[in-house]
Amino acid sequence: MSETGGSHLLLATSILLVTYAVIISERFNRAIVALIGASLVIGLGVLSQEEAIRGIDFNTLGLLVGMMVLVGITKESGVFQFLAIRAAKFARGKPWGILVMLSIVTAILSAFLDNVTTVLLVAPVTLLIADELKINPYPLLFAEINASNTGGTATLIGDPPNIMIGSATGLTFNEFAINLSPVALMVFGATLIPLWWIYGKTLTASPEAQNRIMAFDEYQAIRDVFLLKQCLAVFGLVIIGFIFAHPLHLEPATIALGGAALLLLLVTFPLDPEKAGHKVHLLFGQVEWITIFFFCGLFIIVAGVEHAGLLKKLADWTLALTSGDFTVTLLAILWVSAVLSAIVDNIPFVATMIPMIKDMLPIFEQSGVSADQVVGLWWALSLGACLGGNGSLIGASANLIVAGIAERNGVPFRFMAFLRVAFPLMILQVLIASVYVWWRYA
Numbered sequence: 025m026s027e028t029g030g031s032h033l034l035l036a037t038s039i040l041l042v043t044y045a046v047i048i049s050e051r052f053n054r055a056i057v058a059l060i061g062a063s064l065v066i067g068l069g070v071l072s073q074e075e076a077i078r079g080i081d082f083n084t085l086g087l088l089v090g091m092m093v094l095v096g097i098t099k100e101s102g103v104f105q106f107l108a109i110r111a112a113k114f115a116r117g118k119p120w121g122i123l124v125m126l127s128i129v130t131a132i133l134s135a136f137l138d139n140v141t142t143v144l145l146v147a148p149v150t151l152l153i154a155d156e157l158k159i160n161p162y163p164l165l166f167a168e169i170n171a172s173n174t175g176g177t178a179t180l181i182g183d184p185p186n187i188m189i190g191s192a193t194g195l196t197f198n199e200f201a202i203n204l205s206p207v208a209l210m211v212f213g214a215t216l217i218p219l220w221w222i223y224g225k226t227l228t229a230s231p232e233a234q235n236r237i238m239a240f241d242e243y244q245a246i247r248d249v250f251l252l253k254q255c256l257a258v259f260g261l262v263i264i265g266f267i268f269a270h271p272l273h274l275e276p277a278t279i280a281l282g283g284a285a286l287l288l289l290l291v292t293f294p295l296d297p298e299k300a301g302h303k304v305h306l307l308f309g310q311v312e313w314i315t316i317f318f319f320c321g322l323f324i325i326v327a328g329v330e331h332a333g334l335l336k337k338l339a340d341w342t343l344a345l346t347s348g349d350f351t352v353t354l355l356a357i358l359w360v361s362a363v364l365s366a367i368v369d370n371i372p373f374v375a376t377m378i379p380m381i382k383d384m385l386p387i388f389e390q391s392g393v394s395a396d397q398v399v400g401l402w403w404a405l406s407l408g409a410c411l412g413g414n415g416s417l418i419g420a421s422a423n424l425i426v427a428g429i430a431e432r433n434g435v436p437f438r439f440m441a442f443l444r445v446a447f448p449l450m451i452l453q454v455l456i457a458s459v460y461v462w463w464r465y466a
Contacts, residue, residue, distance in 0.1 A: 036070045036332040040325055044372060050418075055314045058321025065328035079327025080320055083191040083277045084184075088138070088319070089311055090280025091181060094259065095141045096310025097287050101252035102245040104133070104142075108149035109242035117234030119157055119227035123164050124216060126150060130168045131175030131212055135182045135205075136263070139172035139422045140312070147429045156240075157233045161435055163223035165426050166442070170215055170414050170449065172422045177410035178208035180266065180276060184315075185374040185409040189402055190276065192378045197266035197276065203403050207460040211411065211453045218449060251291065258287045315421075322375050330379045338380055343387060350393050351466040353384070354404050355458055361408025362454045366415025366447065374409045381405060400465025407457040415450035417442045 043061035047054045066076050098104075111129045115121025126146065133142040146168055154161035176183030180190045180200040190200060246252060265272070265279035288307060292300040329335055346352040357377070364373055381401050388398050413420030417427055417439050427437035 032070050033332040033334055035068050036065065036325075036328040037334050039064050039068075039070075040329050040334075040376070043325055047372065048367075048418075053314065055318040055321065058318045058325065060321075062321040062324035065324055070328040071324065071331055075331065076324045076327060079330075080323045081188065081191050083275050084187050085316055085319055086275075086277025087181065087187050087191070087280045088184070088316060090277065090282075090284040091138060092141070092311045093284035093307060094255075094262065094280070094287060095137050096307055097251075097291060098255040098259065099141075099145055100248065101255055102247040103252055103255070104145040105149050105245035106242045107133075108146055108153070109240050109245060112153050112237050113240065113242065117157070117229065117237035119159050119164075119229050120220070120224045122153060122157075122237075123167050123219070123223070123227065126153075126164060127167045127171040127212075127216070130171040131178075131208075134172040134175035134422075135178045135208075136259075138181070139176040139183055139420070140425055142175075143168060143172050143422045143426050144429075147426050151430070151433050151435070153237060156236045157229040159227055159229055161430065161433075162437075163219075163227060165430055165435070165437075166223070166445070167219055169420075169423050169426050170219075170446075171212065173410055173413040173420050174208055174212045174215070174453070176422075177211075177407060178205040181280075183410045183413075184319075184371050186406050187276075188371070188374050188378065189406055192382075193402055195399070195402060196270045198270070200406075203399075203464075204406060207407065207457055210460070211456050214456055215449060215453060218452065222445060254290045255287065258283050258290070261286075319371070322372055326372075326375045326379065329376070335376070335379045336383050340383075342380070343384060348387070348391065350388055350391075350397065351462065353388075354400055354461055354466055357381070357401060358404040358408040358458060358461060359454060361405055362412035362415065362450065365409045365412030366419045366450060370409040370413050370420060374405065377405055377409075397465050400461055403465065404457075404461050407461065408454065411450060411453045411457060414453065415443075415447045417446075419446075419450075 039061050043057055046052060046057045062076065065071050066073055071079070107129050108126060111125035112122045115125045130142055130146050133146070147165060150164050150168060151161050154164055173183070177186070178201065180186050180195070180197045186200060186204075189195065190197075262279055262283035265274065265283070266276060269276060269279060288304060291307075292303050295303060326335075342356070343353065346356055361370075361373065361377065384401065385398055388401075389395070413423065417423050417437065423442075427442075430437050
C-alpha cells in the first residue's frame, strides 16, 4: 500500500472510531457528530466531495422521507389511537390481553411504518389505558418496545437497517417479506411465553377498571374521516407499489416519495395558496431531519473507510477467522450483529457491515455456494441488527423514545433493570433466528 493510501486508511479509521465513540456517549446530537465526521473525511482528503456525494444512498433517504411524510399526515386522522383503543376493548379490558393486543398492533404497524413513529403513537395511549386500569404501565411499554423491533424486522420498510440493506442490494419488498416475516412471527410468538412468566401473572385489574376501558369510544379518536379515507387509499397504492416494484422497475424511494406527494396534493388541494403553503411547511416538519442528516454524514464516513480499504481488510480477516466456512460466517454475522446492535446503535453498525459483506459475496460464489444461500448473509445481518435492538435500552431508537415518554409521565425506565430482562429475551430470539437461517440458507 502506498504511503498516501496508508495515511488515508489511518485517517478514515480514526474518524470512524471517534465518531462511533462520541455517538455512543450521547453527549452530542448524533447528526452533528456524523456531519462533523463527514466534513473531516472530505476536508482531510480521504474522499473528494464528488466521491462523498456518490457515497450517500439517496434511495434510503428518499424512502425514509416519503414514509415520514405519509405517517405525519395519517396520524392527524386519529387512526392509530383508534387501533390502540379497539385492541384494548377486544381484550375485554384484561391487562394481559391488552398487553398482547397492543403488542400485536405495534408489531403490525412497525412492519409498515418505521418503528420509532409507531411507538410515538402507541405509547401515550398505553399510558392512558394503564392509568384507567390502575396498573403499572412498564410491562405494556416493555412488550411494545420488543414488538416494534420484531415487527420492524419483517419488511423492507419496517426498520432503518432493512431500508439500508434493501437499497444497497436491490432486494425487494416481497423478498424481505418472504424471507423475514416467518421468523419475525415465530420470534414474536415465542417472546410472549417468557413475558407471561415475568409480567403476566402480576397484571391484574378490578372489574370496575375493566368496565372503564370497555366504556371508551374508539370512534371519538377519529378526528377526520375524510382524511382517513384519503390516507388509506394512498397507503394502499404505496404498498401495492412496493409489492410490484420489481416488474415496474421502480425503486422504493420513488414509490414512497410519489405517495407522499400525492397525499400532500390531496390534503392541500381545497386550500388557498397561502394556507396550502403553510400546511405543506407544517407537514414537512413531521420529517425527522435529525435522522436524515445523521444518515448523510454516516454514509460519507463509511464511504471513506471503504475507499481507504479498511472494510476489505475486515472482510478478509472475518473469512480467515471462520476458515471461509459459509455456515460459520452466516451465524457469526447474525450473532455479532445482534450483540453489537444491543451495545451501539444498529444504524451505524449496519452501514459499516454492508460493504464488508459485499466484499465477501464473490469469494463464496467462487467457492460454489449457491446464490440462494449467499443471500442469507443479508438476512442474517438484518435479523441480527433488528433483533439485537431488543437487547438493551440503547439498542434501538424506539427503545429510547418509549423510555423518554414513560419517564415524562412518572414511569421510570432504568438501564440495568431493562437489560436484565431484555438481554436474555434477545438471546432467545437470536437462537430462534439462528435455527431459521441455518435451516433455510446453510
